[in-house]
Amino acid sequence: MHISHLHVFPQIHSPYYFYYSLILKIQTQETRKNPPVRLVRLALRHFRNYPALSLEPAPGFNYLFGPNGAGKTNLLEAIHFLTRLRSFRRASRRGMIEEGQLGMYLRGEFRREEGAAAGVTLEAAVQDHERKYRVNGKEEGDLLSYLDQVHTAVFFPESLQIVKEGPALRRAFFDRALAAENPAHLAAAREYNRLLAERNRLLKGGANSDILAVWDRRFLKSAARIVARRQRYLGSLRGHLALLECSLASALGRRIEVEYTAEGTGLSGETWEHLAGGEEDPEAAAEAVLAQSAARAAAEERRRGVTQWGPHLDDFRIRLGTRRARDAASQGEQRLLTLALVMAAAGSFRAARGEEPIILLDDLSSELDERCRGDVLGHLAATGAQVFITSTEAPGSRAGGAGAGRFHIEKGILSAR
């Protein structure tokens, strides 16, 4: 495996040179101090096309290969469900239960240190409408605390929609990544959604002006909290994207830019930074900017009875070089860009939480040429993360290094190769 290009710094004359080299240094030190979390044993019962499965993956790269319909994606989905309690495909919990069965059971043992006994065991059992989630054998009623045990980052063919499709999927992607780093964001988002619904109801129903004034103020504060969090998160993500530009330099060759835009009010990222510039407190800054949006929208909102601004309408504009990726980037470039976003989010997670998430890559090889693939895998190898990769082709004999796991899957039956 070639990982040498990770250490190719940007041109010395680049103004970012110093910044890049500094982050890389910090990044590698951190990786050594905080080993990534690893799945060491997985057991499934009645999950999709697996009546029963047990798997002992390698600590680094794991290749899952076999023909179409073998169950490769299903296996990634199982790891994702066990750790995130939802599928990455649009699938209901019931859809994941093996056909003809009433329930499914998943169990995973995770370790944080090589060879150490300490770790965490997650179990998820679903039967009819009943669900049981256990952490280290004890039932966990608090889903947030279950979800905070082990994190996974996933890339699958439909992830491309983050770059290609409308803003809703982008918001979902960034908000999820943010919430993984900072679980308080989930509560803040829930609060925001409720205030939004309440405010819309009040706007429609012609509530008394005192109530509306109080709810306007609460909505503004809540919106500012979300926007400030997203902006701060983008700041961290940009640093990691810059790092990836080095790793993916041979494939991309251009800068990746992500800019926050307030679609409802026509504020672009630069306007934000200009308006909010110099403020110490990002929430207060966002609040000041949003208050102007609110004032501008007020008349229209009263007429239409619906909120016209706020983070539920905002977007993250993704650019490759100078052009908007969704319009101008090629299919392969869009894939690579999406991968870059997923890996940058993983990097940001590591910086915030001190551990690399488990990486799931479905069907990496389609539409990516060999050089791009090499760049991506090189980057991941350098982070030390545990990686699961599916492919219809058997991996080359030296792929993933000496300790890599190689598993052949056919009709729901797995054999180590």
Add this chain to the structure above:
Amino acid sequence: MPLSRFPAIEECIEAFRRLPGVGPKSAQRIVFHLLTKDPEAARRIASACASLHERVRLCPTCAMLVEGEAGGADCRVCGDRDPSLLCVVEEPADVFAVERAGGFRGRFHVLMGVISPLEGVEAEDLTIRQLAERVKAEGVKEVILALNPNMAGEGTSLYLARILKPMGVRVTQLAHGLPMGSHLEYADEMTLARSLEGRREI
């Protein structure tokens, strides 16, 4: 044999199941207990429930529960109490909670709920107009908002502060000793007493 063959039992289970804190399993246990182990209890419960609404009323002034002859004079928390301090709570049960915490000498006002746009509860559905009238008429100096620490309680508190402050009273709120999402009714006495003492201007 399905329960649907026993409509009387089923109806009774359904009635219990709708009560707060009672699930389908305990509803069934209660009904079978009344049926086979303690028929006398069934009669006692029925008669106590039937006369409940005749024997207990809401005080027309503060909306607290009153027993005996109806009227403001019988209301314990409206009577012989410091009129300059008025503590606003959501439900009658919260009055008992504050009383249990001890140390409060003022009067109470029960809102009978909180503002909740999604459930269609507006200011007019609560006893807010009566509250404003009392603040004017009773020489109130400080209104203490002791609503539950959750989003609905927070919104209602901010609304009350907005309409009461211009009337020239101090409006305070319980200190943040109670965890978000908790319930006044179940707060322990020490915590509640402390957050009442440490109340702050809103």
